[in-house]
Each structure stands twice: as structure tokens, then as C-alpha cells.
Amino acid sequence: MVQMLIAGEREAARSGEEIEVLNPATEEVLESVPSAGPEDVDRAVQAAARAFEEWRQVDAEERAAKLRSFAELVKANRKELGEALTQEQGKPTMEAGGEVQHFVHGLEYYADLATKIRGVYQPLPSTLGRSYGMVVRRPVGVCVGIVPSNFPLTLTGTKLAPALAAGNTIVLKPSEETPLTMLRLAALLIEAEIPPGVVNVVTGGAETGEALIKHPLVRRIAFTGSTVTGRRIMELAAPEMKRVTLELGGSDPVIVCPDADLKGAVKTALIARFWNAGQGCLAGKRLFVFDEVYDDFVSALLEGVERYEPGVGWEKPEKPKIRIGPLTTERQRALVMDQLQDALDGGGELLYGGDPPDTPEKGFFLTPTVVQNPPRDSRVAAEEVFGPVLPVWRVSSLDEAIERANDTPYGLGSSVWTHDVRIINRVAQELDAGMTWVNQNHFGYDELPFGGIKQSGYGKEHGIEAMDYYFEDKSVVVGGL
Numbered sequence: 001m002v003q004m005l006i007a008g009e010r011e012a013a014r015s016g017e018e019i020e021v022l023n024p025a026t027e028e029v030l031e032s033v034p035s036a037g038p039e040d041v042d043r044a045v046q047a048a049a050r051a052f053e054e055w056r057q058v059d060a061e062e063r064a065a066k067l068r069s070f071a072e073l074v075k076a077n078r079k080e081l082g083e084a085l086t087q088e089q090g091k092p093t094m095e096a097g098g099e100v101q102h103f104v105h106g107l108e109y110y111a112d113l114a115t116k117i118r119g120v121y122q123p124l125p126s127t128l129g130r131s132y133g134m135v136v137r138r139p140v141g142v143c144v145g146i147v148p149s150n151f152p153l154t155l156t157g158t159k160l161a162p163a164l165a166a167g168n169t170i171v172l173k174p175s176e177e178t179p180l181t182m183l184r185l186a187a188l189l190i191e192a193e194i195p196p197g198v199v200n201v202v203t204g205g206a207e208t209g210e211a212l213i214k215h216p217l218v219r220r221i222a223f224t225g226s227t228v229t230g231r232r233i234m235e236l237a238a239p240e241m242k243r244v245t246l247e248l249g250g251s252d253p254v255i256v257c258p259d260a261d262l263k264g265a266v267k268t269a270l271i272a273r274f275w276n277a278g279q280g281c282l283a284g285k286r287l288f289v290f291d292e293v294y295d296d297f298v299s300a301l302l303e304g305v306e307r308y309e310p311g312v313g314w315e316k317p318e319k320p321k322i323r324i325g326p327l328t329t330e331r332q333r334a335l336v337m338d339q340l341q342d343a344l345d346g347g348g349e350l351l352y353g354g355d356p357p358d359t360p361e362k363g364f365f366l367t368p369t370v371v372q373n374p375p376r377d378s379r380v381a382a383e384e385v386f387g388p389v390l391p392v393w394r395v396s397s398l399d400e401a402i403e404r405a406n407d408t409p410y411g412l413g414s415s416v417w418t419h420d421v422r423i424i425n426r427v428a429q430e431l432d433a434g435m436t437w438v439n440q441n442h443f444g445y446d447e448l449p450f451g452g453i454k455q456s457g458y459g460k461e462h463g464i465e466a467m468d469y470y471f472e473d474k475s476v477v478v479g480g481l
């Protein structure tokens with residue numbers, strides 16, 4: 001069993017309970033991890049609360065240095081971490097390597113910001129005597145970071161790095177489906193001499209997450225995961241008014257205009273949908289293509305889809321094939337297949353895929369799938385599809401494209417393919433999403449704030465803006481001058 005990290009020590013659950021972690025490509029048990037109960041959660045939060053009193057006083061330079069040493073160790077162990085990602089989550093080696101690199105970049109980005117935190121000086125009217133105002137930034141205290149299954153490293157970094165840079169301490173909880181990579185980080189946190197209790201890792205499922213959120217010493221919760229879980233987290237955080245950011249599901253539209261660079265649009269539509277076997281919050285999940293280019297676009301798209309070859313992530317396919325790994329769980333594959341069946345029952349036309357592949361024989365694989373013109377109230381249009389199914393519709397005007405794109409409860413990302421500045425200006429204003437890419441793939445940059453609107457959540461991760469959520473700003477008036 002791989003142990004948790006509490007107060008700088010590797011620990012099992014006091015109850016002795018464990019959770020098995022499967023390799024989704026082989027269905028074999030990889031390892032087991034503790035299933036933390038309320039007592040373990042309490043130990044972790046108490047450790048974070050004790051550590052906070054010291055960590056908040058540590059020079060920003062030193063906090064930055066600790067984050068950098070940790071980043072260096074992650075770089076030195078990149079191969080092992082990438083392999084762990086592939087084993088437990090299923091993503092191909094190349095994608096896993098990209099995730100490790102993104103994680104390191106985020107650590108370095110926030111290490112740089114740790115020394116650039118500024119408050120405000122404000123001259124005030126002298127109605128009550130000469131005075132001035134200041135806004136001082138105080139770290140919030142004990143934070144909780146709850147991480148989903150699809151990007152176990154990147155989405156740990158988006159919480160851990162700004163929290164520590166701002167002087168907070170944190171208790172992290174990975175998904176029970178993909179906890180192993182985060183537990184490998186635990187060993188590196190000890191090696192990087194991050195003081196005991198500053199970062200703690202507890203493992204478990206929903207009950208462990210709920211115990212963390214309800215713990216009275218927790219002040220701030222950074223959650224990434226599904227919209228359903230996000231709703232529950234809001235409820236649990238409400239009684240004590242805990243600060244919450246929610247990075248939730250998405251159903252990103254991709255609009256391809258008549259003047260689009262079709263080659264680029266096809267290539268990125270494929271990456272945007274089939275990266276990580278379609279398990280991306282930011283995946284391009286609904287494709288709207290203008291009449292004028294529809295036939296050419298779809299035939300190039302189908303040529304591209306044929307190149308994807310389902311298989312184990314640690315083996316490279318023969319060129320020009322592209323590896324697509326399994327879904328992370330059997331439950332997820334069954335859900336995606338139900339959503340697809342609903343589209344077909346409603347009259348959608350299956351253009352490619354639609355079934356688990358014949359090989360590999362084991363594992364939660366699904367052939368990349370394209371379905372044309374499913375009903376607009378079908379599940380692939382109305383729900384988030386967290387797997388490799390791409391619905392495509394024809395549109396005849398920009399008004400129609402924007403209306404269809406916005407016809408979803410989600411509002412995470414969106415993209416448009418055009419060089420027409422009038423269209424760019426319109427979609428920048430009118431697409432209901434936290435982010436719009438123009439002639440680019442759906443990708444989150446550390447430098448730019450990222451977060452959803454509508455039922456994709458609220459609050460920002462990435463960018464300088466993410467730091468705002470790790471401080472309580474306090475106004476101070478100084479009089480008697």
C-alpha cells in the first residue's frame with residue numbers, strides 16, 4: 001500500500017481501510033491506497049493549521065525557493081511521474097510527459113509570483129482628521145485542494161503552487177481513481193524539505209472529501225471536478241461561509257467559419273476532442289461547421305480520425321498512427337456509450353467508431369467516434385460528454401453558430417476558426433464562456449486566468465488572478481497623523 005502524507009510523515013488510514021487502484025488499460029490492480037476517515041482528515045488539517053502559523057511568517061524569497069527546489073525534483077523524476085500517470089490514468093506517454101512539463105511550469109510561475117505580492121496605499125479625505133488607507137493581503141489559512149481524475153498532476157499544481165506562494169498551507173485530495181501520482185509527489189515534497197504540514201495528502205473518495213470541506217479549521221476550498229460534485233461542495237461550504245472556487249465540467253463549442261484554415265481546424269478539432277481519450281474539461285465537445293466548408297471539413301476529419309489507434313499508453317504506435325488510451329473507468333465508458341446511443345436513437349448518423357475496439361481485448365477503450373447531426377436536445381448536445389465522441393452539426397450563419405454554441409448549461413471554453421476580425425470581435429463578446437480561442441486549440445496557459453461561467457463554476461485558476469483567491473484583503477485606516 002502507498003501511504004498518505006500527514007505532518008511530514010507517510011501514514012496509513014487509522015481504520016486500516018484501503019482502496020484498490022486499477023490500470024484502466026489492463027484492468028489489473030496496480031496498488032492500493034488508504035481510505036482516509038474523519039480522524040485522518042482531522043490529523044491532516046490540524047497539521048496544516050499548525051504549519052500555517054510558521055509558514056505565513058517565512059520570507060517570500062524562501063517560499064519561492066522551496067517551490068523551485070520542489071520543481072527541480074519533479075523535473076529530475078519526470079520519467080517516473082509520467083509513467084505513473086500513464087499507468088493509473090491511461091494517457092499515452094507523450095501526453096503524460098506534457099502534463100509533467102505543464103506542472104513544473106506552473107510551480108515555477110507561482111514561485112516567481114511569491115515575491116511580487118503587493119498591497120495598496122490610499123490617501124483619504126481628512127474629514128475625520130488626516131489619515132491614509134492601506135489594503136494588506138493576508139493568507140487565508142488552511143486550504144483544501146480536491147483534484148479530479150483526468151489531470152492528476154496539472155490540477156494539483158493549480159492549487160498547491162498559488163496556495164504556498166501566498167503563505168497558506170494545504171491538504172490535497174486526489175481522485176480515488178488516480179491517487180498514485182500525487183502520492184509520488186508526497187515523497188518529493190519531503191525530499192524538497194517543504195516543512196512538515198505545509199502540504200498534506202489524504203486519499204479517499206467522496207466521504208473523505210466531505211470530511212475535509214466540513215472541517216472547521218479549513219478556510220478555503222479549491223475544487224476541480226464535475227458540476228454535480230461542485231453543487232454538493234457549495235452546499236457543504238455554505239454553513240461556515242468557506243471560500244470556494246469551482247472548476248467544473250464543460251461542453252465547449254468549436255465554430256469553423258467559411259474562411260477557416262481547414263487543415264489547422266481539422267487537426268486541432270481532433271486534438272481538442274481526442275486528447276486524453278476525450279476526458280478534458282476543455283475538450284472541444286460540440287463542432288459547428290459552416291455550410292460552405294462542411295463537406296470538405298468532415299471528410300478531412302474522418303481521414304484524421306482513422307489515424308487514431310486505441311492501445312496501451314506505454315507503447316508507441318507505428319507512424320502515422322496516433323495513440324489513444326482508455327477511459328479511466330468502466331463506469332465512464334458505459335456513460336459515454338449511453339450518451340452516444342441516445343444521439344443515434346434520436347436520428348444522429350454514425351460516421352465513425354461507436355464501439356469498444358476489438359483490440360486490446362481488456363481495458364476501458366472506446367474507438368474515437370464521430371456522429372453527425374444528432375438532435376439538439378440529445379444528450380451529446382445537452383450534457384458534458386467526457387469521452388471520445390464528437391458530434392458535428394452544420395450551421396448557415398454566425399447568428400446561428402453563436403446561438404447553438406451558447407445553448408448549453410456550461411460555459412467553460414469555446415473556439416472559433418476564422419481570420420475575419422468582425423467575427424473575432426463578435427465571438428469575444430457573445431460566446432458565453434470563460435475563455436475563447438481563435439485559431440487555436442483549447443489549452444490552459446499558466447499565464448492567463450482560467451475558469452468557467454454558468455454551470456462550469458466560478459473563480460479563476462492560473463494567472464496572477466489565481467493568487468487573489470488565496471488572500472483575504474484587509475483595509476486598514478491609519479489616523480492620528
Ligand code: NAD
Pocket residue numbers: 146147148149150151155173174175176204205206207208209210213224225226227229230232233246247248249250280281282384386412452456
Ligand atoms: P468528480 O466530480 O467525480 O470527482 C472530482 C473529485 O471530487 C475527486 O477527488 C472525488 O473524490 C471528489 N469528490 C467526489 N464527491 C465528493 C463530495 N461529495 N465531496 C467532496 N469531494 C468529492 O470528477 P472526475 O470524474 O474526477 O473528473 C471529471 C470532471 O472534472 C469532468 O466533469 C470535468 O469536466 C471536470 N474538470 C473540470 C476542470 C476545470 O478546470 N473546469 C478541469 C478538469 C476536469
